[in-house]
Amino acid sequence: MVAGARGGCAQAGAARRGLLALLLAVSAPLWLQAEELGDGCGHIVTYKDSGTMTSKNYPGTYPNHTICEKTITVPKGKRLILRLGDLDIESQTCASDYLLFTSSSDQYGPYCGSMTVPKELLLNTSEVTVRFESGSHISGRGFLLTYASSDHPDLITCLERANHYLKTEYSKFCPAGCRDIAGDISGNVVHGYRDTSLLCKAAIHAGVIADEVGGQIGVLLRRGMSRYEGILANGVLSRHGSLSDKRFLFTSNGCSRSLSLEPDRQIRASSSWEWINETGDQVRWSPGQARLQDQGPSWASGDRSKNHKREWLRIDLGEKKKITGIRTTGSTQSNFNFYVKSFVMNFRNNNSKWETYKGIVNNEEKVFQGNSNFRDPVRNNFIPPIVARYVRVIPQTWHQRIALKVELLGCQIAPSKTQGNDSLVWSKTSLNTVGSTNREDETILKPIPSEEMPKGGRRKEILMDQLRLRKQTVGSRSNIPLPGISQLSLPSATIMKRR
The missing domain is CATH 2.170.130.20 (LCCL-like domain)
Incomplete structure (x- = not known):
């Protein structure tokens, strides 16, 4: 009986403690609940002297009971410029929903509701802490903020x-x-x-x-x-x-013209695809067909494996040039829904090793977004530009089979006085231009x-x-012809591997 009584008392005590904890949680102040509910920050991109920041879900309704706190800085010795692109906070009193800027010596805000908010703040500091807090509310987009150093007054x-x-x-x-x-x-x-x-x-x-x-x-x-x-x-x-x-x-700056290529001499690939159609004819998807302006099928690799990432298309520009961008398409043939979804770039000059093009901020290999269908061209720019004679496009992901047409954009580094602009365009005129x-x-x-x-x-x-x-612009999609090859079926393929 004594043991049973003790067990009952223990259970009752545990129940009382659980109820007390629940009551404390419910009655806790909103700011404490917000801290426990996690991050209320949304889109944030920062660089050395500028950046962008939003509340969570922007431009949708910001969540209840959240806190977003972020310290932003610009180089020392510079002043911070803050510009509010949008501020939509439901609270009229700033008691539970507000936006606040705090530095080591000053405070700006809190801002909320329908109060007049300055579109721009020029702070006497290079560092400020942004704090956005939300309580219970029904609507409100929150905020969108951009900032820069005082070197950029036209932010x-x-x-x-x-x-x-x-x-x-x-x-x-x-x-x-x-x-x-x-x-x-x-x-x-x-x-x-x-x-x-x-x-x-x-x-x-x-x-x-x-x-x-x-x-x-x-x-x-x-x-x-x-x-x-x-x-x-x-x-x-x-x-x-x-x-x-x-x-x-x-x-x-004028450095975005199409760079000339000779398909038979300047374009090479790791492999190419050949197949025999129903009439017994060979159809080639060779690297010489990889120029974007040329009609007909593109280059396609011989390897169809989704895990094979050693395929490449190499372009020799003949001399070192400044390359500012690349335009790509897929097969351009409606019966062959082949295209490259993402790729990386390698480059080199004479007597040098291949280098990987890296991101401007993280110094890691940059993966470019490619095509989403076989037909429409996609452009990617290189910031900073590539300065090289040779470049390689290395597909990372693709749909069904690697298929690619390319056009490099850029200019000569030091063109001679006697050389005209014709040297900077494709040697073969496209019917779509x-x-x-x-x-x-x-x-x-x-x-x-x-x-x-x-x-x-x-x-x-x-x-x-x-x-x-x-x-130099390629015509609209309606101008892309679909030759007789697109009406044929897909028999077995022959792989041509380049050593």
Whole structure:
């Protein structure tokens, strides 16, 4: 009986302690619950002197009872510039939901509700702690913040659009981390972007800046177009767009022309694919067919294994050149749904070893996003550029079989005075290129009249550069022919392995 009584008392005591713990948890202050519920930070990208930060789920509703706390810095001796692109916090009193900036000597905020919040803060410090706290609420996007050092007084947020500005020419600084912020862009680097597009995301798409570091952009406002063509570039998908009164272009250094190649002498591969069709004819997918402008099937590797990562396509430019980008497609044949989904780049010069192209921030092998179908071209830019004679494209993942067409973009390092621009384009003219500028093009490229528009030859050079780029652009998908090969079945393959 005594043992039974003791056991009953022990059980009752345990029950009381459990109930007490539950009551303490329920009655705990909201800030304590928030600390226990974890991180309330969302998208964060930081670099040496700029970055972007959002609340969790932005631009969706931020979660209940969370805390986001992050210390951001710029180089010592510089002042911090903070710009709030968006602030939508439900609380009107800042008691449980607020955004606060704290330095070693000052405090800015808390901010919440409908109070007037400065769009920009110039701090007398190079370091500040950002704290966002949420309690119970129903709605609210939270916040989007960008920052930079005082070296960049023209800092903008990731949410700025070209139609926010009236000048026909201006320069702004984009922070690191704008690529994955929600918001659309329409258009491309050759013909321009619809003025409703996000400026910094469009600059990443155009290859003007790298998302990891941000940078300065130069913008030219021009007369709009009837239609904008979208394309995947640098991990950003631009959408097709409709008529607009205005569009914008980015100023260019001119080093983005198509680099000439001789298919039989300058392009080699680890292997190639051959197969016999139903009529007994051999169909070759050789490396000589890897030029993007050429019609017909692409290069395809002989190895179809998904785990085989030793296949490569090598390009010899004949001399050391500055390579700023690459455009790729898949097989371009509707009956052969082959394409490379991701790849890495190697490069070398005479008498040197192959080097791997690495990321600008983490110094690790950079994997580029490739194609998502057999047809549509995808562009990736190299920031910083590759300076080399030889490059190798090494597929990492692919759909069904490695198949690739490529075009390298760039310029000569030190072109001679007697050498013309023809040396920087493909030696074989594509049927899909625009051969001349029609009247509509002239209207599109005509600048909007403005007294602020600078005069002189520089503007003419920029417009002529855009015209040259336009002439080199591959036509739309409707112009890609599907030759008779696409109507045939897939018999057994023969592998040609290069030693």
